[in-house]
Amino acid sequence: MGAETRRKSRGRTGGSTLSGRGLRKSYGDFEAVKGVDFEVYAGECFGFLGPNGAGKTSTMKMIYAAAVPTGGELSVVGLDVIRHDREVKRRIGVVPQENNLDEGLKVRENLLVYGRYFDLPRKLVLQRADELLDFVQLTEKAEAKVESLSGGMKRRLLIARALVNDPDLVVLDEPTTGLDPQARHLVWDKLRELAREGKTLILTTHYMEEAARLCDRLVIMEGGDIIARGSPGELVREHVSPQVLEFRSDPASLTALRPILEEAADSVEEGGSVEALLAFTRDADAIMERVRESGIKVENIVHRGSGLEDVFMRLTGRRLAD
């Protein structure tokens, strides 16, 4: 559990960088965030996981002062966001969900103009712009128009832009949504590099794999509430058995199979949209043996380790990335 040790040691030295207490956000009658508590320590990568509409983006917006909390407390880089919005924004970097690069400016100019918003000296911004373009592998595109960039390049430029002010904390709202797998891996590499450099990262995602790969700790949100929290490993250990057997077959066979699995496995769940049953267990062989004995026809069996997706299924009864 490298991530957890790292978190603990960092937690002691870095202290709390972000903390929300009873944080609420309503839009009219709609409660987007219903009183959540969280604490992020300096140097860790912290994830907000949940389906669309869970309240992740509202929470992010409150953190970077683009939304005003309806209630509760929120302190970012040790400051109250509402009273010190400018100072907070001076010290954080934001990668928004929606691309909002300045289309009237070239790639490099986007960084230079953005740096001016922070009152950074021109010489420093020029130097940093080149370093950041190199970091996100866009040096060759420095003089290109923003509209000529691919989706993955735009996202990398957004990441570079968020780093212009050398922030203590980087907020990333769905940093890889809509990217192809290659572009996604490149973004992950960059985020891991930032984490290694000691930046505190906060990210939202609805990709389990992303959360499992990047986050030291995370919370799972649903309907404006935090429904679980911990490191990816802790969450899996706490909520599901280590192994999963996925049985796919026709409805009649699955109905027949169900009582057998329920007896032999730790727990059984229906597998989302496909006709499938998931059996969670510590001993997959024993279950396989029982299924073979029963003689029930099963079209397809997948044996795998359990993961965050299963935790989410267990907690909410549905798939995350639908």
Place this chain on the structure above:
Amino acid sequence: MQGGIKIPSPRGAFRVWQRNLTIFKKYWKSIMFPNFVEPLLYLGALGLGLGTFIRQGGINGQDYVAFIAPGLLASNAMFAASFESTFDTFVKLRFDKVYDAIITTPVNAEDVVAGEYLWAGTRSALYGTAFLVVLVALGLVSSPWAVLVPPALLLIGIMFSVMGTLFTSLIHQIDYFSYYFTLVITPLFLVSGIFFPVDDFPAPVPQVAWFTPLYHAVNVCRALASGPSPVVLVDVAWILVFTAVLALVPIQIMRRRLVS
């Protein structure tokens, strides 16, 4: 929790102004050309065309073309600032999300709006100054007071930017701007004393005109073009008070659109 009236920071407003200047410097030739040519068309068509029929010493002893020229300076500033604060601002707000990006930095939403006011005023002054040079070359403006026209146009531009931004802050569809131009800007253009002196009309026309912004802008430009009388200070004061009173309203509304 929104908490009180927001006052812009000059530093933040300057950064937004600077961003617009950076973009303007790249495209100024193509942006400026139509705005520059338009008043010349009015000057030619109405000043020379219609002016031919207005004999007997023109208006108040002036040639008709010399009468309308300073008024066109004012209306040109109005149009420049109005386009900037309506279509351009709406595109930045809704489509390009330029403001969403800016407000994640130490520049706040209120600074963004103030910066846009300043920029619209600057754009008005730039266009107007180019037009003024042409008027001087044509001998239509001769008073040394004309050096005060650019700062006057800056102020006039800011005033119309505040009005345009107020409208922009209230609408959610770009099509509604045709209402603003048809029902506000065009009537102002026609009845604010650019093409005929409003003051000679029977009541209540002069009284109504007194409550409209372009009327005072035209008075200021005309006074500076031909040598002012102290009465023009009333017009300047009117513009200052109107702008100051109205300026904070769009700032608050726009802030609510940008910061939920």
